[in-house]
Amino acid sequence: MDEILFFVAGIAAIVAAAGTVLLRNPFYAVLSLVVHLLSLSLLFLLLYAQFVAVVQVMVYVGAVMVLYVFVNAYVGGSEEPRGGSAPTLKMFSYAIAVTLAVTIGIAVLGTGLKAIDGAGPENIPASFGSPANIGELLLTKFLLPFEAASFLLLVAAIGAVVLARRRRGVLTGEERIVSAMDVLAPAGTGSMREGVGAINPNPGARSVRIAPSTGAGAPGESADPPARDTTEGTR
């Protein structure tokens, strides 16, 4: 029973991973990753890691994949163009992947580690991998990594908000966001949009404001420059 489940889940994981890499439609690729993660959580269950398996399903399949699907729908995931710029490079990177698999396989399986051939201790305690055990470890032995991880999540959340917020340059005329970032990063100090510089028709201007009369539809679309109200550094 163990073996059957392992081979079903393992082959499903590998096939779904290949599908993630090879499918052209980004939406299908993300769905293939969902299948991969589910079969991986089955493998975790086989390894007596119940809590990690549940967290895998809830965090990855539940939250992260929804985020991927939303961003995919927002960006309007178009199929990747066939061919690409350098087919030779593509073959080269596939060769690198195969070499990597062979190398890691040799390094891991060809070692003299005797324990790899066994399935681990036979009678593991019932507390192995239980939430109580993991929680105790997190709050005693691994307290510092636990706090560092929570701090990392905080920094990532703030960073995502800063990265994805609407910047002043692409707002319509009367909209104005007053935030702490106006003080921290005033216009002309090299924000991501200014660094990109793609939609700024007048490179000398420090900020571009779109006139209210042009309407709210598609504010960033490349319109003719006279339609824009270019203000020289005024806030």
Place this chain on the structure above:
Amino acid sequence: MSTGWYLAVSAIVFAIGAGGVTTRRNPLLVLVCLELMLNAGNLAIVAFARMHGATEGHVFALVVMVVAAAEVVVGLGIVVALYRNRVAVDVDELRELHG
């Protein structure tokens, strides 16, 4: 099942993910392939935890999940910012960080 089988699956999935990172052109899918690599590492960690019969490995797997979540959040924020600024969402076209 012996630990070696799990490690073999982990190695294959890791290599597939690495191939995807180098060949994909949509930055969103580059992140997806990075997820593959992180999950392969997670599988190896959990397999070694089972081999030693120690729960400590599961804590490491959870920390890897946290790091992956942070990476996804920041990466998708960058993708959305690229899309907002009408830059081509294609890693071959992105040359703005050339310096």
